Amino acid sequence: MGGILDKKLVHRPQRRKGLHVSLKAIFFDVDDTFYSTSEFAKMARLNSVYAMIEAGLKMSISECIEELREVIEEFGSNFGHHYDRLLLRIPKEKYANVNPAIIVAAGVVAYHETKYKNLKPYEDVPEVLRILSTTGLILGVITAGLMHKQAEKLVRLKILKYLTPNAIFITDQIGIGKPNIKLYRNAYTSLGLKAEECMYVGDNPITDIDPPKSLGMIAVLNRRSGKYLEVKGKTEPDYLIHDMWELLDVLKKDFEIKVE
Numbered sequence: 733m734g735g736i737l738d739k740k741l742v743h744r745p746q747r748r749k750g751l752h753v754s755l756k757a758i759f760f761d762v763d764d765t766f767y768s769t770s771e772f773a774k775m776a777r778l779n780s781v782y783a784m785i786e787a788g789l790k791m792s793i794s795e796c797i798e799e800l801r802e803v804i805e806e807f808g809s810n811f812g813h814h815y816d817r818l819l820l821r822i823p824k825e826k827y828a829n830v831n832p833a834i835i836v837a838a839g840v841v842a843y844h845e846t847k848y849k850n851l852k853p854y855e856d857v858p859e860v861l862r863i864l865s866t867t868g869l870i871l872g873v874i875t876a877g878l879m880h881k882q883a884e885k886l887v888r889l890k891i892l893k894y895l896t897p898n899a900i901f902i903t904d905q906i907g908i909g910k911p912n913i914k915l916y917r918n919a920y921t922s923l924g925l926k927a928e929e930c931m932y933v934g935d936n937p938i939t940d941i942d943p944p945k946s947l948g949m950i951a952v953l954n955r956r957s958g959k960y961l962e963v964k965g966k967t968e969p970d971y972l973i974h975d976m977w978e979l980l981d982v983l984k985k986d987f988e989i990k991v992e
Contacts, residue, residue: 755950755987757870757899757925759916761934762885763877764958767853771957773809776846777801783842784815788830791822810878815839853889854956860976861894863991864983872899874919874932876939879904899923910939913947920949933979937965945970952979 763769781796789796796818803817811817815836819827827835864871871894875882882902886892901919908915920930927948934940935954942965945951953969955961973979983989 754929755869755931755983755989756929757872757896757920757923758864758931758933759872759874759899759901759919760932761936761940761954762873762875762882764935764956764960765933765954766857766889766891767851767885768957770959772846772851775850776843777804779846780815780839780842783838784835787835787838788827789835790826790828810881847888851885851888853891854975856976857889858891858894860980861891863980865894867983867989867991869989870896870899870923870925872896872901872919872923874901874916876903876910878902910936911943913943916944916947916949933973936960937963937969941965941969942967952982954979 760766777800778793778797781793781800785791785793785796791799799822800814800818803814803821804811807814807817818839819832819835861871873886873895879902882904883900886895886900899919901915903909903915906915906918908918916932917927920927927944928950930944931950931952932940932944933952933954935956935958937953937960941951941953945967950971951967951969952971952973954973956974971979971982973982980991984991
């Protein structure tokens, strides 16, 4: 993995030699790019486990967390009935004399309360987006997930005012998922842009770097947090950043974007 993991910017050599690139749009991933998805999910699930045990579930915290982890791994994070599945797979004596619907509701409420209180962007994200919103660049999103979930995240993160309204693309809404290159092509062509005029910033080398780079987009790997820190894709990113301030440095230095 060598160079990708080093804490320095990775530059595309030919762009450094004066090849003029007129950057017109920056698209961002959401999860582990705008906020720490992994840390939030860990906190929310732990709080839901506490709540279910308090509601009458007879399991230890560690036992319940592990069982819930397996459910999420088997059914996917976007599955809507994790807690129901959890109760189906454990002995009924674990919730004897308690209405299972109450236990499930306790878990769901705790999860949503955590989301309400703790779903916040990385500290630098709002300010950098605010600065970028003054540059004339299109600021968009290309994100994988369920339509209502991803849209809710953008609302709760309070960053919509900095984004270009018609530049938000959610896989569930489009019918094309990552890493299909059609997803990225659909985004920039719908805005009348060319691949080389667009930048994509994401955290997963396989789904966020390889596909857009194969189209000719400028691919920026945001190696900050999350489960893809040790993952390596087929191609090197054009740039490697560890926070959004570093993205501003790239834009000023290599693309002559005037930012304050």
